[in-house]
Amino acid sequence: MLHSLRQASGRLFLLFLITGLLLLSWCRAGEAATTHRVAPNETLFLVAQLYNTNAAELAKANGITNPSLIYPGQVLTIPTKIHTVKAGETMWIISQKYGVSLPALISANPGISPYNIYPGQKLKIPVPGTASGEGGALPSRGGRDYTSGFSQQEIDLFARLVYAEAAGESYTGQVAVAASVLNRIASPRYPNTIPGVIYQIVDGYCQYSPVLDGRINIPANKTAYQAVYDALGGWDPSNNALGFYNPSKTSNQWVRQQQVTTVIGNHIFFR
Incomplete structure (x- = not known):
């Protein structure tokens, strides 16, 4: 009886060992070197x-x-190249550093939220020039990089605007809103500072409704900050837009006469 139990235990152990080795080999194969x-x-x-x-x-x-x-x-x-996330980095900034597309970087790191990465986190970098490292270039502001030069107070204000204007939009839509603000800063038609653009009043009208109704004072979430940093790093899904509007929430005819650059979610972006 005891001998039979030992034989059964031995077979069970061997079965577990073989299964474990197979799973390990499958996992390694799944890394797709x-x-x-x-x-x-x-x-x-x-x-x-x-x-x-x-x-x-x-x-x-x-x-x-x-x-x-x-x-x-x-x-x-x-x-395989591994990147350790540093403070202030976003998926977009990291993708640009290694010359890979944002969708490829996201795809190479399943299980990691692309919009909530944190310092110390390890990311696998796909190989440039391969199918996994490609995916099409994302629109940018022609190489202009705003990652430095703004105070924390300005970044906080910027993130609050993005949160108030686009919290219900996709992440790409939030980055597009942020990018359109930066495009105004770069345009001679508008003030050249973040507060100047956000608080600008033209003919007695605020340029952004959250300034008028007080939503600009609501603290932003982490996603809005990430969107701001990605826009500051150069990503511009708005295609160089200078503004945006939700057609179901405004009757303004002037914005409807402007050149449309793209439509993302509920927002129409224009120049």
């Missing part, structure tokens, strides 16, 4: 440049002791 087949006249340095890495990392990942000895047809494994 990127590979590169060496072409004639390619060097390890050139291959590394293609994938935004360096020859030393590439050699280490492939057990290559002499980086000068690679040959056509050789299959190289491209090492």
